[in-house]
Amino acid sequence: MRIFLILSILVITSCTYNELSICETDNPSFTYCVEPIFEKNCIGCHFQNNSNGIMPLSNFQEIRDNVINGKVIESIKRKVGFMPTNGERLSTEEILIIENWKENDAPNN
Numbered sequence: 001m002r003i004f005l006i007l008s009i010l011v012i013t014s015c016t017y018n019e020l021s022i023c024e025t026d027n028p029s030f031t032y033c034v035e036p037i038f039e040k041n042c043i044g045c046h047f048q049n050n051s052n053g054i055m056p057l058s059n060f061q062e063i064r065d066n067v068i069n070g071k072v073i074e075s076i077k078r079k080v081g082f083m084p085t086n087g088e089r090l091s092t093e094e095i096l097i098i099e100n101w102k103e104n105d106a107p108n109n
């Protein structure tokens with residue numbers, strides 16, 4: 001009986017968790033999952049017409065090109081403080097979302 005109770009609690013909490021993390025799927029949405037990661041962590045430096053010539057990561061095409069060519073994923077997996085420069089490393093979940101999106105050929109979904 002006690003075991004059953006513990007198991008039900010585990011099942012219930014894992015379901016709630018899955019519903020909340022809509023981005024942790026094999027096919028995450030660009031608009032709801034991928035773009036916000038760039039807006040939060042990258043756009044501060046990687047905006048359009050940056051006078052320092054930093055490549056922009058400010059819209060679908062720019063993000064897609066640099067994810068497909070491997071630069072983005074390489075840069076966020078390098079040492080802490082590389083990208084975002086002097087920032088915290090992206091979370092494992094955030095990195096996985098970008099990788100899963102790439103696996104699906106980076107759709108505008």
Ligand code: HEC
Pocket residue numbers: 038041042043044045046054066071072075076083084085086087090
């Ligand atoms: C505080 C400013 C800053 C932030 C925030 C930042 N970057 Fe950068 N990034 C730079 C600068 C400056 C360069 C160019 C200098 C260089 O290549 O080292 C650069 C270069 C890059 C490059 C090209 C590296 C190469 O191999 O040529 C990639 C890819 C990149 N950033 C991705 C990102 C991603 C993804 C994020 C967000 C997760 C991010 N950056 C956040 C400043 C920043």
